[in-house]
Amino acid sequence: MFNVLEPQVCFQEVPGHIALGFVCTGCPLRCPGCHSVDTWDPKHGERLTSQRFLGLLERYKHLMTCVVFFGGEWQEGDLVYFLKLATQQGLATCLYTGLEDVSEQLKAQLTYVKTGRYVAELGGLASHLTNQRFIEIASGKVLNSLFLKG
Numbered sequence: 001m002f003n004v005l006e007p008q009v010c011f012q013e014v015p016g017h018i019a020l021g022f023v024c025t026g027c028p029l030r031c032p033g034c035h036s037v038d039t040w041d042p043k044h045g046e047r048l049t050s051q052r053f054l055g056l057l058e059r060y061k062h063l064m065t066c067v068v069f070f071g072g073e074w075q076e077g078d079l080v081y082f083l084k085l086a087t088q089q090g091l092a093t094c095l096y097t098g099l100e101d102v103s104e105q106l107k108a109q110l111t112y113v114k115t116g117r118y119v120a121e122l123g124g125l126a127s128h129l130t131n132q133r134f135i136e137i138a139s140g141k142v143l144n145s146l147f148l149k150g
């Protein structure tokens with residue numbers, strides 16, 4: 001099981017969706033320039049239980065169409081479990097990971113994945129230079145153009 005910060009409604013992280021976002025604490029990647037250093041400690045945040053997760057999905061069900069996890073792939077079995085619960089509620093699913101790829105087991109539960117660690121000189125998804133990719137799993141399409149501004 002992993003801890004998460006207080007969930008936030010996300011309007012820009014998953015194009016075409018209003019998503020409920022869960023930041024998982026305990027990221028082991030240690031990217032230089034990480035904006036979320038306070039989330040590296042796995043004890044930070046609160047344990048995500050099935051009851052808490054399902055309660056949140058119920059509370060936000062009229063507002064959101066997707067659940068997005070920021071990290072959590074280091075506890076793959078638990079992440080797969082929560083993604084399945086979201087899918088069973090008819091929601092799209094997304095994972096933001098700093099890894100270059102994730103397992104087939106995880107992909108099977110995902111509608112979208114954002115891959116690639118944060119490199120300050122290259123920027124995030126809104127940068128033309130970014131090393132990161134936002135992918136629609138079913139089609140394999142890279143949707144980075146939807147994040148570019150101007």
Ligand code: SF4
Nearest residue numbers: 027030031034098118
């Ligand atoms: S993957 Fe994200 S949270 Fe983890 S260290 Fe890199 S920038 Fe920070």
